[in-house]
Amino acid sequence: MKYRQFGNTGYKISEVSLGTWQLGGKWGLPFSEKDAMATLAEAYDQGVNFFDTADGYQGGASERTVGQFLKRHSDIHYTTKIGRKEAPLTADHFSPKSIDRYVDESLKNLGVDALDTVLLHCPPTQVLYQPETFFELDRLKKAGKIRHYGVSVEKVEEAIKAMDYDISAIEIIFNMFRLRPANLFFDLAKQHNIGILARVPLASGLLSGKYTAETTFAPTDHRTNNRHGQHFDQGETFSGVDFLTGVKAADELKTRLKTDNLAALALRYILMYDAVSAVIPGASNPNQIERNTTAADLPALSNQQMAIVRDVYDQYIKNPVEYRW
Ligand SMILES: NC(=O)c1ccc[n+]([C@@H]2O[C@H](COP(=O)([O-])OP(=O)(O)OC[C@H]3O[C@@H](n4cnc5c(N)ncnc54)[C@H](OP(=O)(O)O)[C@@H]3O)[C@@H](O)[C@H]2O)c1
Numbered sequence: 001m002k003y004r005q006f007g008n009t010g011y012k013i014s015e016v017s018l019g020t021w022q023l024g025g026k027w028g029l030p031f032s033e034k035d036a037m038a039t040l041a042e043a044y045d046q047g048v049n050f051f052d053t054a055d056g057y058q059g060g061a062s063e064r065t066v067g068q069f070l071k072r073h074s075d076i077h078y079t080t081k082i083g084r085k086e087a088p089l090t091a092d093h094f095s096p097k098s099i100d101r102y103v104d105e106s107l108k109n110l111g112v113d114a115l116d117t118v119l120l121h122c123p124p125t126q127v128l129y130q131p132e133t134f135f136e137l138d139r140l141k142k143a144g145k146i147r148h149y150g151v152s153v154e155k156v157e158e159a160i161k162a163m164d165y166d167i168s169a170i171e172i173i174f175n176m177f178r179l180r181p182a183n184l185f186f187d188l189a190k191q192h193n194i195g196i197l198a199r200v201p202l203a204s205g206l207l208s209g210k211y212t213a214e215t216t217f218a219p220t221d222h223r224t225n226n227r228h229g230q231h232f233d234q235g236e237t238f239s240g241v242d243f244l245t246g247v248k249a250a251d252e253l254k255t256r257l258k259t260d261n262l263a264a265l266a267l268r269y270i271l272m273y274d275a276v277s278a279v280i281p282g283a284s285n286p287n288q289i290e291r292n293t294t295a296a297d298l299p300a301l302s303n304q305q306m307a308i309v310r311d312v313y314d315q316y317i318k319n320p321v322e323y324r325w
Contacts, residue, residue: 001016004278005277009077011077013278014048014278015271017279018051019280020040023036028218028219028220037069044076046293047296049075050079050278051076051077052079054084054085055085056081064109067112078116082103083102089232091127094130096135096136103146106118118148120149122153125161128151129161134149150171153170156180156184169197172198172199173198173199174201174270177313177321196277198278201279201281202263202281203241206250211246239321249315263292264291264295
Protein backbone atom coordinates (compact mmCIF):
# COMPACT_ATOMS: atom_id res chain seq x y z
CA MET A 1 0.00 0.00 0.00
CA LYS A 2 1.08 3.56 -0.59
CA TYR A 3 -0.07 6.57 1.40
CA ARG A 4 -0.85 10.15 0.39
CA GLN A 5 -1.26 13.44 2.20
CA PHE A 6 -4.95 14.10 2.93
CA GLY A 7 -5.16 17.82 2.14
CA ASN A 8 -4.24 20.04 5.09
CA THR A 9 -5.35 17.52 7.74
CA GLY A 10 -1.83 16.28 8.41
CA TYR A 11 -3.04 12.67 7.90
CA LYS A 12 -1.41 10.27 5.49
CA ILE A 13 -4.08 7.96 4.15
CA SER A 14 -3.98 4.83 2.02
CA GLU A 15 -4.27 5.52 -1.71
CA VAL A 16 -6.78 2.72 -1.89
CA SER A 17 -9.14 3.16 1.02
CA LEU A 18 -12.63 1.78 1.67
CA GLY A 19 -16.16 3.12 1.25
CA THR A 20 -18.62 1.71 3.78
CA TRP A 21 -22.04 2.53 2.33
CA GLN A 22 -22.84 -1.16 1.90
CA LEU A 23 -20.80 -2.32 4.91
CA GLY A 24 -22.19 -5.53 6.36
CA GLY A 25 -25.51 -5.15 4.66
CA LYS A 26 -25.48 -4.43 0.97
CA TRP A 27 -28.20 -1.91 0.28
CA GLY A 28 -31.33 -2.82 2.11
CA LEU A 29 -30.40 -6.37 3.15
CA PRO A 30 -30.20 -7.03 6.92
CA PHE A 31 -27.02 -5.73 8.57
CA SER A 32 -24.45 -8.28 9.75
CA GLU A 33 -22.01 -6.93 12.32
CA LYS A 34 -19.79 -9.98 11.84
CA ASP A 35 -19.49 -9.36 8.06
CA ALA A 36 -18.94 -5.66 8.65
CA MET A 37 -16.09 -6.24 11.12
CA ALA A 38 -14.56 -8.86 8.81
CA THR A 39 -14.68 -6.39 5.89
CA LEU A 40 -12.91 -3.67 7.87
CA ALA A 41 -10.35 -6.20 9.14
CA GLU A 42 -9.61 -7.44 5.62
CA ALA A 43 -9.05 -3.89 4.42
CA TYR A 44 -6.82 -3.10 7.40
CA ASP A 45 -4.75 -6.22 6.73
CA GLN A 46 -4.21 -4.98 3.18
CA GLY A 47 -2.82 -1.66 4.50
CA VAL A 48 -6.02 0.40 4.32
CA ASN A 49 -6.02 3.05 7.08
CA PHE A 50 -8.98 5.17 5.97
CA PHE A 51 -12.73 4.51 5.91
CA ASP A 52 -15.48 6.67 4.48
CA THR A 53 -18.74 6.35 6.39
CA ALA A 54 -21.91 8.40 6.96
CA ASP A 55 -24.50 8.78 9.68
CA GLY A 56 -27.18 7.30 7.42
CA TYR A 57 -25.30 4.22 6.17
CA GLN A 58 -27.00 1.05 7.40
CA GLY A 59 -29.10 3.13 9.78
CA GLY A 60 -26.01 4.18 11.74
CA ALA A 61 -24.55 0.66 11.94
CA SER A 62 -21.73 1.59 9.54
CA GLU A 63 -20.60 4.40 11.87
CA ARG A 64 -20.95 2.19 14.94
CA THR A 65 -18.83 -0.58 13.41
CA VAL A 66 -16.15 1.85 12.28
CA GLY A 67 -16.22 3.23 15.84
CA GLN A 68 -15.65 -0.22 17.31
CA PHE A 69 -12.83 -0.85 14.88
CA LEU A 70 -11.19 2.45 15.88
CA LYS A 71 -11.02 1.32 19.48
CA ARG A 72 -8.72 -1.51 18.43
CA HIS A 73 -6.76 0.42 15.79
CA SER A 74 -5.83 3.97 16.73
CA ASP A 75 -3.98 4.49 13.42
CA ILE A 76 -7.24 4.59 11.41
CA HIS A 77 -8.62 7.82 9.94
CA TYR A 78 -12.14 8.31 8.64
CA THR A 79 -14.65 10.70 7.19
CA THR A 80 -18.21 10.64 8.31
CA LYS A 81 -20.93 12.46 6.43
CA ILE A 82 -23.92 14.19 7.95
CA GLY A 83 -27.24 15.62 6.79
CA ARG A 84 -28.96 12.94 4.73
CA LYS A 85 -30.21 10.40 7.21
CA GLU A 86 -33.67 11.93 7.41
CA ALA A 87 -35.99 12.16 4.43
CA PRO A 88 -37.04 14.21 2.62
CA LEU A 89 -33.76 16.04 2.15
CA THR A 90 -34.02 19.78 2.76
CA ALA A 91 -31.54 22.62 3.24
CA ASP A 92 -32.73 22.74 6.86
CA HIS A 93 -30.73 19.54 7.50
CA PHE A 94 -27.66 21.73 7.13
CA SER A 95 -28.77 24.56 9.42
CA PRO A 96 -26.45 25.24 12.39
CA LYS A 97 -28.97 23.66 14.74
CA SER A 98 -29.27 20.47 12.67
CA ILE A 99 -25.52 20.22 12.25
CA ASP A 100 -25.03 20.44 16.02
CA ARG A 101 -27.50 17.59 16.50
CA TYR A 102 -26.03 15.39 13.75
CA VAL A 103 -22.49 15.90 15.02
CA ASP A 104 -23.55 14.91 18.55
CA GLU A 105 -25.25 11.79 17.19
CA SER A 106 -22.20 10.80 15.13
CA LEU A 107 -19.91 11.34 18.13
CA LYS A 108 -22.11 8.92 20.05
CA ASN A 109 -22.27 6.38 17.21
CA LEU A 110 -18.53 6.39 16.68
CA GLY A 111 -17.84 6.52 20.43
CA VAL A 112 -15.27 9.32 20.14
CA ASP A 113 -14.76 12.77 21.71
CA ALA A 114 -13.99 14.47 18.39
CA LEU A 115 -14.86 13.53 14.81
CA ASP A 116 -11.87 13.08 12.51
CA THR A 117 -13.25 14.71 9.33
CA VAL A 118 -16.91 15.59 8.88
CA LEU A 119 -18.36 16.09 5.41
CA LEU A 120 -21.69 17.67 4.57
CA HIS A 121 -23.40 14.82 2.73
CA CYS A 122 -24.25 16.15 -0.73
CA PRO A 123 -26.24 19.15 0.48
CA PRO A 124 -28.61 20.97 -1.86
CA THR A 125 -26.58 23.56 -3.80
CA GLN A 126 -28.15 26.46 -1.90
CA VAL A 127 -26.43 25.29 1.30
CA LEU A 128 -23.11 26.28 -0.24
CA TYR A 129 -24.44 29.83 -0.30
CA GLN A 130 -25.37 29.64 3.41
CA PRO A 131 -22.22 30.81 5.21
CA GLU A 132 -23.80 30.20 8.63
CA THR A 133 -23.50 26.45 7.97
CA PHE A 134 -19.75 26.70 7.57
CA PHE A 135 -19.35 29.19 10.43
CA GLU A 136 -21.04 26.59 12.64
CA LEU A 137 -18.53 23.98 11.48
CA ASP A 138 -15.77 26.45 12.38
CA ARG A 139 -17.31 26.87 15.81
CA LEU A 140 -17.49 23.10 16.34
CA LYS A 141 -13.85 22.84 15.31
CA LYS A 142 -12.85 25.46 17.87
CA ALA A 143 -14.98 23.69 20.47
CA GLY A 144 -12.99 20.47 19.78
CA LYS A 145 -15.95 18.40 18.55
CA ILE A 146 -14.62 18.03 15.02
CA ARG A 147 -11.06 18.16 13.74
CA HIS A 148 -11.62 18.91 10.06
CA TYR A 149 -14.53 19.39 7.73
CA GLY A 150 -15.41 19.38 4.06
CA VAL A 151 -18.20 18.63 1.62
CA SER A 152 -19.29 15.69 -0.48
CA VAL A 153 -20.67 17.11 -3.72
CA GLU A 154 -22.51 16.02 -6.84
CA LYS A 155 -21.18 18.60 -9.28
CA VAL A 156 -17.81 20.16 -10.09
CA GLU A 157 -19.28 23.65 -9.67
CA GLU A 158 -20.33 22.78 -6.11
CA ALA A 159 -16.79 21.65 -5.33
CA ILE A 160 -15.42 24.95 -6.58
CA LYS A 161 -17.95 26.97 -4.59
CA ALA A 162 -17.19 24.98 -1.42
CA MET A 163 -13.59 26.18 -1.63
CA ASP A 164 -14.78 29.63 -0.49
CA TYR A 165 -14.82 28.13 3.00
CA ASP A 166 -12.14 26.75 5.30
CA ILE A 167 -12.62 23.15 4.13
CA SER A 168 -10.03 20.37 4.23
CA ALA A 169 -11.66 17.85 1.91
CA ILE A 170 -13.98 17.35 -1.03
CA GLU A 171 -15.56 14.00 -1.89
CA ILE A 172 -16.58 13.78 -5.53
CA ILE A 173 -17.31 11.15 -8.18
CA PHE A 174 -14.26 10.69 -10.38
CA ASN A 175 -13.52 7.60 -12.47
CA MET A 176 -12.93 6.39 -16.05
CA PHE A 177 -16.60 7.27 -16.73
CA ARG A 178 -16.54 10.67 -14.98
CA LEU A 179 -13.59 12.72 -16.18
CA ARG A 180 -14.78 16.31 -15.85
CA PRO A 181 -13.61 16.92 -12.24
CA ALA A 182 -9.99 16.73 -13.43
CA ASN A 183 -10.40 19.57 -15.92
CA LEU A 184 -10.58 22.58 -13.65
CA PHE A 185 -11.24 21.50 -10.09
CA PHE A 186 -8.16 19.35 -9.40
CA ASP A 187 -5.65 22.15 -9.94
CA LEU A 188 -7.66 24.49 -7.73
CA ALA A 189 -7.89 21.88 -4.99
CA LYS A 190 -4.12 21.44 -5.09
CA GLN A 191 -3.59 25.20 -4.83
CA HIS A 192 -5.87 25.28 -1.77
CA ASN A 193 -4.32 22.12 -0.28
CA ILE A 194 -7.68 20.39 -0.16
CA GLY A 195 -7.82 16.60 -0.07
CA ILE A 196 -9.89 14.85 -2.73
CA LEU A 197 -11.67 11.56 -2.10
CA ALA A 198 -12.70 9.88 -5.37
CA ARG A 199 -15.97 8.14 -4.62
CA VAL A 200 -17.87 5.60 -6.76
CA PRO A 201 -14.49 4.88 -8.38
CA LEU A 202 -15.80 1.75 -10.11
CA ALA A 203 -19.02 3.36 -11.37
CA SER A 204 -20.99 1.13 -8.95
CA GLY A 205 -19.14 -1.95 -10.24
CA LEU A 206 -19.45 -1.30 -14.01
CA LEU A 207 -15.72 -0.65 -14.16
CA SER A 208 -14.99 -4.14 -12.87
CA GLY A 209 -16.08 -5.26 -16.34
CA LYS A 210 -18.02 -8.20 -14.86
CA TYR A 211 -21.57 -7.20 -15.73
CA THR A 212 -23.39 -8.22 -18.89
CA ALA A 213 -26.61 -7.03 -20.47
CA GLU A 214 -28.35 -9.82 -18.51
CA THR A 215 -27.03 -8.83 -15.06
CA THR A 216 -29.71 -7.93 -12.53
CA PHE A 217 -29.51 -6.57 -8.99
CA ALA A 218 -31.71 -7.05 -5.93
CA PRO A 219 -34.84 -4.87 -5.76
CA THR A 220 -33.44 -3.17 -2.62
CA ASP A 221 -30.17 -2.32 -4.44
CA HIS A 222 -29.92 1.28 -5.73
CA ARG A 223 -28.61 -0.23 -8.97
CA THR A 224 -32.18 -1.44 -9.47
CA ASN A 225 -34.23 1.26 -7.83
CA ASN A 226 -32.25 4.44 -8.48
CA ARG A 227 -31.32 3.95 -12.14
CA HIS A 228 -33.33 6.96 -13.09
CA GLY A 229 -32.62 9.00 -9.98
CA GLN A 230 -35.88 7.98 -8.26
CA HIS A 231 -34.44 8.26 -4.71
CA PHE A 232 -31.30 10.39 -4.94
CA ASP A 233 -29.08 11.92 -7.59
CA GLN A 234 -28.98 9.76 -10.72
CA GLY A 235 -25.26 10.45 -11.03
CA GLU A 236 -24.57 8.27 -7.97
CA THR A 237 -25.83 5.07 -9.59
CA PHE A 238 -23.47 3.72 -12.28
CA SER A 239 -21.98 7.24 -12.22
CA GLY A 240 -24.99 8.44 -14.19
CA VAL A 241 -24.16 6.11 -17.11
CA ASP A 242 -26.98 4.18 -18.77
CA PHE A 243 -26.38 0.55 -17.68
CA LEU A 244 -26.19 -1.10 -21.12
CA THR A 245 -23.98 1.67 -22.47
CA GLY A 246 -21.73 1.22 -19.45
CA VAL A 247 -21.48 -2.55 -20.03
CA LYS A 248 -20.40 -1.96 -23.64
CA ALA A 249 -17.88 0.71 -22.68
CA ALA A 250 -16.41 -1.49 -19.92
CA ASP A 251 -16.11 -4.43 -22.36
CA GLU A 252 -14.25 -2.21 -24.77
CA LEU A 253 -11.93 -0.98 -22.01
CA LYS A 254 -11.18 -4.57 -20.98
CA THR A 255 -10.32 -5.57 -24.54
CA ARG A 256 -8.31 -2.53 -25.51
CA LEU A 257 -6.45 -2.28 -22.20
CA LYS A 258 -5.81 -6.05 -22.29
CA THR A 259 -6.46 -6.55 -18.58
CA ASP A 260 -8.00 -9.31 -16.47
CA ASN A 261 -8.41 -6.95 -13.50
CA LEU A 262 -10.14 -3.89 -14.91
CA ALA A 263 -11.23 -2.85 -11.40
CA ALA A 264 -7.64 -2.43 -10.21
CA LEU A 265 -6.65 -0.65 -13.42
CA ALA A 266 -9.64 1.69 -13.08
CA LEU A 267 -8.51 2.57 -9.56
CA ARG A 268 -4.89 3.03 -10.70
CA TYR A 269 -6.18 5.35 -13.42
CA ILE A 270 -7.69 7.64 -10.78
CA LEU A 271 -4.44 7.56 -8.81
CA MET A 272 -2.61 8.91 -11.88
CA TYR A 273 -3.96 12.27 -10.66
CA ASP A 274 -1.83 13.45 -7.76
CA ALA A 275 -4.57 15.84 -6.60
CA VAL A 276 -6.50 12.76 -5.46
CA SER A 277 -5.73 11.68 -1.89
CA ALA A 278 -7.53 8.34 -2.05
CA VAL A 279 -10.02 6.23 -3.95
CA ILE A 280 -12.78 4.79 -1.75
CA PRO A 281 -14.25 1.75 -3.54
CA GLY A 282 -17.02 -0.20 -1.87
CA ALA A 283 -16.66 -3.99 -1.71
CA SER A 284 -19.25 -6.71 -1.39
CA ASN A 285 -16.74 -9.38 -0.31
CA PRO A 286 -13.14 -9.67 0.99
CA ASN A 287 -11.81 -10.89 -2.35
CA GLN A 288 -12.81 -7.59 -3.95
CA ILE A 289 -10.84 -5.69 -1.31
CA GLU A 290 -7.79 -7.80 -2.02
CA ARG A 291 -8.08 -7.21 -5.77
CA ASN A 292 -8.72 -3.50 -5.36
CA THR A 293 -5.76 -2.85 -3.08
CA THR A 294 -3.42 -4.28 -5.73
CA ALA A 295 -4.10 -1.03 -7.62
CA ALA A 296 -1.56 0.74 -5.40
CA ASP A 297 1.19 -1.55 -6.73
CA LEU A 298 0.35 -1.30 -10.42
CA PRO A 299 2.70 0.69 -12.66
CA ALA A 300 1.54 4.04 -14.03
CA LEU A 301 -0.71 3.83 -17.07
CA SER A 302 1.13 4.53 -20.32
CA ASN A 303 0.20 7.47 -22.56
CA GLN A 304 -1.38 4.94 -24.87
CA GLN A 305 -3.54 3.50 -22.08
CA MET A 306 -4.56 6.99 -20.97
CA ALA A 307 -5.56 7.77 -24.56
CA ILE A 308 -7.69 4.60 -24.75
CA VAL A 309 -9.59 5.64 -21.62
CA ARG A 310 -10.24 9.08 -23.11
CA ASP A 311 -11.26 7.57 -26.41
CA VAL A 312 -13.80 5.17 -24.86
CA TYR A 313 -15.11 8.00 -22.67
CA ASP A 314 -15.55 10.29 -25.68
CA GLN A 315 -17.26 7.57 -27.69
CA TYR A 316 -19.70 6.20 -25.08
CA ILE A 317 -19.91 8.36 -21.99
CA LYS A 318 -19.18 12.03 -22.63
CA ASN A 319 -22.63 12.80 -23.99
CA PRO A 320 -24.59 13.21 -21.73
CA VAL A 321 -22.55 12.62 -18.52
CA GLU A 322 -20.03 15.43 -19.10
CA TYR A 323 -22.85 17.97 -19.42
CA ARG A 324 -24.83 16.88 -16.37
CA TRP A 325 -22.22 16.62 -13.66
N1 LIG B 1 -23.20 10.98 -1.64
C1 LIG B 1 -22.05 10.47 -1.26
O1 LIG B 1 -21.28 11.13 -0.63
C2 LIG B 1 -21.71 9.06 -1.67
C3 LIG B 1 -22.49 8.41 -2.64
C4 LIG B 1 -22.10 7.15 -3.08
C5 LIG B 1 -20.98 6.55 -2.53
N2 LIG B 1 -20.24 7.19 -1.57
C6 LIG B 1 -19.04 6.56 -0.99
O2 LIG B 1 -18.27 5.96 -2.02
C7 LIG B 1 -18.08 4.57 -1.73
C8 LIG B 1 -17.95 3.76 -3.01
O3 LIG B 1 -19.13 3.88 -3.78
P1 LIG B 1 -19.96 2.62 -4.29
O4 LIG B 1 -19.71 1.47 -3.40
O5 LIG B 1 -21.33 3.10 -4.48
O6 LIG B 1 -19.39 2.38 -5.75
P2 LIG B 1 -18.07 1.70 -6.33
O7 LIG B 1 -17.01 1.71 -5.34
O8 LIG B 1 -17.85 2.35 -7.64
O9 LIG B 1 -18.57 0.21 -6.65
C9 LIG B 1 -18.69 -0.75 -5.64
C10 LIG B 1 -19.20 -2.06 -6.25
O10 LIG B 1 -18.30 -2.52 -7.23
C11 LIG B 1 -18.21 -3.92 -7.19
N3 LIG B 1 -16.80 -4.23 -6.94
C12 LIG B 1 -15.94 -3.64 -6.09
N4 LIG B 1 -14.71 -4.16 -6.22
C13 LIG B 1 -14.79 -5.10 -7.18
C14 LIG B 1 -13.85 -5.99 -7.75
N5 LIG B 1 -12.56 -6.01 -7.39
N6 LIG B 1 -14.27 -6.83 -8.72
C15 LIG B 1 -15.56 -6.84 -9.11
N7 LIG B 1 -16.50 -6.03 -8.60
C16 LIG B 1 -16.12 -5.15 -7.64
C17 LIG B 1 -19.14 -4.41 -6.10
O11 LIG B 1 -20.38 -4.73 -6.77
P3 LIG B 1 -21.15 -6.12 -6.58
O12 LIG B 1 -22.13 -5.83 -5.51
O13 LIG B 1 -21.83 -6.32 -7.93
O14 LIG B 1 -20.16 -7.17 -6.24
C18 LIG B 1 -19.31 -3.17 -5.25
O15 LIG B 1 -20.55 -3.14 -4.61
C19 LIG B 1 -19.29 4.21 -0.85
O16 LIG B 1 -19.09 3.04 -0.10
C20 LIG B 1 -19.39 5.45 0.00
O17 LIG B 1 -18.44 5.41 1.05
C21 LIG B 1 -20.59 8.43 -1.14
